[in-house]
Structure formats: structure tokens, C-alpha cells
Amino acid sequence: MAFGASSSRESINKKFASYAARLVPDADIDLLDLNDFEMPIFSIDRERESGYPDLAQKFKEYIKKADGIIISFAEHNGSYTAAYKNIYDWVSRIERSVWLDKPMLLLATSPGGRGAKTVLGMATNSYTRANKNTVTSFSLPFFKQNFSLEQGIIDSELSELFNQQLKIFLDAL
Ligand SMILES: Cc1cc2nc3c(=O)[nH]c(=O)nc-3n(C[C@H](O)[C@H](O)[C@H](O)COP(=O)(O)O)c2cc1C
Numbered sequence: 165m166a167f168g169a170s171s172s173r174e175s176i177n178k179k180f181a182s183y184a185a186r187l188v189p190d191a192d193i194d195l196l197d198l199n200d201f202e203m204p205i206f207s208i209d210r211e212r213e214s215g216y217p218d219l220a221q222k223f224k225e226y227i228k229k230a231d232g233i234i235i236s237f238a239e240h241n242g243s244y245t246a247a248y249k250n251i252y253d254w255v256s257r258i259e260r261s262v263w264l265d266k267p268m269l270l271l272a273t274s275p276g277g278r279g280a281k282t283v284l285g286m287a288t289n290s291y292t293r294a295n296k297n298t299v300t301s302f303s304l305p306f307f308k309q310n311f312s313l314e315q316g317i318i319d320s321e322l323s324e325l326f327n328q329q330l331k332i333f334l335d336a337l
Pocket of ligand 1: 243
């Protein structure tokens with residue numbers, strides 16, 4: 165299961181997550197688009213009145229059937245995008261373990277030099293504590309300069325670092 169944690173149609177994080185998923189040998193990939201999981205903004209009152217939206221259950225089904233999870237995080241104002249956080253909030257109410265202790269490869273990229281490291285750090289901290297399985301992470305700065313669909317990660321040092329994290333994830337699958 166792979167997705168960019170963004171609702172942008174041209175999401176660079178969706179491209180990056182999709183690229184990483186294609187490097188998993190013999191994988192059947194569920195590449196999700198967060199626009200297919202748009203739900204009312206989470207509120208405890210909505211939950212009390214109507215329960216969880218079907219789309220939250222559907223998202224959870226994808227997690228259940230996945231052997232591993234690849235997410236590439238877009239950063240909005242130093243945090244998760246609202247589109248991702250809303251899905252996460254709903255799904256977190258279904259059961260305590262959101263990621264069901266599946267191996268995770270957490271990625272992040274941005275057009276600038278920080279490579280969305282703030283949101284990636286947030287997710288890595290949180291999911292490392294919540295998930296008993298392997299949670300590994302990598303941030304790619306300057307997406308446009310450092311990535312091409314044909315070559316993948318162009319910079320050799322960054323590519324090496326990415327491959328190390330990818331291997332840790334693959335070994336955990
Ligand atoms: C509302 C908004 C807030 C943003 N805040 C940040 C930020 O805090 N840090 C950052 O690195 N980029 C920020 N950006 C730029 C995003 O990194 C850029 O839009 C990137 O393409 C998002 O990834 P995506 O294409 O996968 O959606 C922001 C963009 C928007 C629209």
C-alpha cells in the first residue's frame with residue numbers, strides 16, 4: 165500500500181511514493197489517492213451521531229490487506245496536510261493500532277531544501293512509538309532537481325541513503 169499524504173493532483177509526494185513502491189520486487193501495489201477518501205472534518209460529535217464514515221473503514225481495509233506501507237508526506241505549515249490528518253483522525257478511531265504493526269517506509273519531499281523534514285520527523289516519532297514493526301524514513305530535498313521518473317534519485321549520495329532505508333523496509337516485509 166502506498167500513497168502521497170497530499171491531495172494535490174500533481175503531488176510530488178505521490179510520485180515519490182509510487183516510485184518507491186515500484187522498487188518492491190513482485191509487489192501488487194495499491195497506490196491510493198487521498199482525494200478518494202475525502203470525508204467530513206473529524207469531530208467527536210459527528211462520530212457520536214453517525215459513527216465512522218464508510219471511507220474510513222475502506223482505508224482501514226487497505227491497511228489490513230497490506231504487507232507493508234509506504235507513505236510520502238507533503239508538509240503544510242510545518243505539519244501534515246489537512247487531507248491526510250483528517251483521514252488519520254477518522255481511522256485512528258476505528259481501533260487503537262492504526263498501522264497494525266506493518267512495516268513502514270516513511271518518505272517526504274518538497275521543492276525546497278528541507279525536504280519536508282519537519283513533518284517526516286513528526287510522523288517517524290509518532291509511528292515508531294505506535295508500531296512494533298520496522299519504521300524507516302528518508303527525506304528528499306529539492307525534488308525537481310534531485311528526481312526524475314526515468315532515473316529516480318539523481319544525486320548519488322541521496323540515492324545511497326534512500327537505498328539503505330529501502331533495504332531495511334524490504335527486509336522487514
Ligand atoms: C498551504 C501550504 C503550506 C506549505 N507549507 C510548507 C512547509 O511548511 N514546509 C515545506 O517544506 N513546504 C511547504 N509548502 C510547499 C510544499 O512543500 C509544496 O507545495 C509541495 O509540492 C507539497 O507536496 P505535494 O506536491 O506532494 O502536495 C506548503 C504549500 C502549501 C500549499
